[in-house]
Amino acid sequence: QVQLQESGPGLVKPSQTLSLTCTVSGGSISSGGYYWSWIRQHPGKGLEWIGYIYYSGSTYYNPSLKSRVTISVDTSKNQFSLKLSSVTAADTAVYYCARADGYNSFDYWGQGTLVTVSS
Amino acid sequence: EIVLTQSPGTLSLSPGERATLSCRASQSVSSSYLAWYQQKPGQAPRLLIYGASSRATGIPDRFSGSGSGTDFTLTISRLEPEDFAVYYCQQYGSSAITFGQGTRLEIK
Numbered sequence: 585q586v587q588l589q590e591s592g593p594g595l596v597k598p599s600q601t602l603s604l605t606c607t608v609s610g611g612s613i614s615s616g617g618y619y620w621s622w623i624r625q626h627p628g629k630g631l632e633w634i635g636y637i638y639y640s641g642s643t644y645y646n647p648s649l650k651s652r653v654t655i656s657v658d659t660s661k662n663q664f665s666l667k668l669s670s671v672t673a674a675d676t677a678v679y680y681c682a683r684a685d686g687y688n689s690f691d692y693w694g695q696g697t698l699v700t701v702s703s
Numbered sequence: 704e705i706v707l708t709q710s711p712g713t714l715s716l717s718p719g720e721r722a723t724l725s726c727r728a729s730q731s732v733s734s735s736y737l738a739w740y741q742q743k744p745g746q747a748p749r750l751l752i753y754g755a756s757s758r759a760t761g762i763p764d765r766f767s768g769s770g771s772g773t774d775f776t777l778t779i780s781r782l783e784p785e786d787f788a789v790y791y792c793q794q795y796g797s798s799a800i801t802f803g804q805g806t807r808l809e810i811k
Contacts, residue, residue, distance in 0.1 A: 631740075631748065631791055633800040644798055647704065680747055687754050688795030689738035693747035 586611040588681045588694035596675075596701050602668040606681030606694060613639050613662050619684040620664045622655060624677040625696070632677075636684055637664055671701045705730055705796050707803035715811040722779040724806045726792035731772050736795035739768055739777045742805075743788045751790075752777060784810075 592604035606620070613620060621636035635645035637655045645653050654667040668675060678698050682690040706729040716722055726737075734755040740748035750759040752768035755775060765780040779786055787810050792803040 630804045631793070631802040633802065647799060682747075684800075685753070687738065688736050688800060689750055689753035689759075689793065690740075690748070691750050691753075691759060693749075696747050 586683060586692045588683065588692055590679060590681050590694045590697040592697065592699070594698060594700060596671055596699060597703050598672055598701055599670055602666070602671050602675060602699055602701070604666045604679055604681075604697065604699070606664050606666075608662045608664075608683075612659075613657060613664065614659045615639075617686065619644070619688070620655075620657065621682045621684050621690060622666045623680045623682055623690070625680070626674075626677045634666065634668075634679075673701050675699070676701045704799060705732060705794055705801055707792050707794060707801055709790075709792060709803035709806045711806060712804075713807045713809060715809050716782055717811045718782050718784055720782050722777075722782055722786070722808060724777040724779075724790055724808070726770075726775040726777070726803050728773045728775075728794060730796075732775075732794045732796055734771050737768075737770070737775050738793045739766075740791045740793065741786075741788045742791065748791060779808075782808075 587609045589607045596602045619636040622634040637643045652669045657664040678696040680696045681694045683692040708727045710725045737755040739752040742748040756768045767778045769776050789805045789807050791805050
């Protein structure tokens with residue numbers, strides 16, 4: 585059973601960089617066939633795809649966030665990470681990591697972590 | 704970017720009734736890349752349907768998906784108490800992924 589777990593600071597100051605890591609267990613990122621993803625949900629709102637990465641390092645980002653987002657992978661630790669720069673209060677959200685399958689649907693999710701942007 | 708519009712915004716039904724949720728796309732979506740999710744308060748979304756009509760592992764057969772092109776439907780044949788939640792559709796196209804705004808299914 586694949587499990588994903590987000591970790592990182594729950595509070596980030598405006599203009600700084602939000603950094604989160606997702607640790608995958610029960611399966612290897614290096615085995616291929618899946619895209620490792622970040623999705624966020626503003627409080628009380630819907631879901632927004634941020635981007636994803638393949639084990640090889642190929643990345644795909646939401647065009648609306650592309651200029652501020654970097655997703656990277658560390659196959660040796662079975663982890664992938666999100667960096668979102670120049671954050672504002674509008675980036676306050678629950679951030680989920682998830683696995684996208686060959687149908688580009690998200691079949692496994694982390695439990696989510698709330699990140700608040702505030703001074 | 705493909706915009707997904709879900710209707711209705713809120714659906715009020717009773718257990719045992721049939722629920723029909725709609726997802727309309729601003730342009731044609733490949734059926735292979737249309738999915739539905741259920742989300743309960745405080746939980747991550749759960750994949751229900753992928754490829755427009757295939758049930759994900761462990762999903763009861765009262766959930767079914769259909770549609771093609773720009774119009775897709777999620778049907779719950781007989782509502783159970785645990786089915787009251789928010790439902791999202793999601794698509795992949797042109798190297799980007801978007802979600803609908805959600806339909807809240809509430810107990811009448």
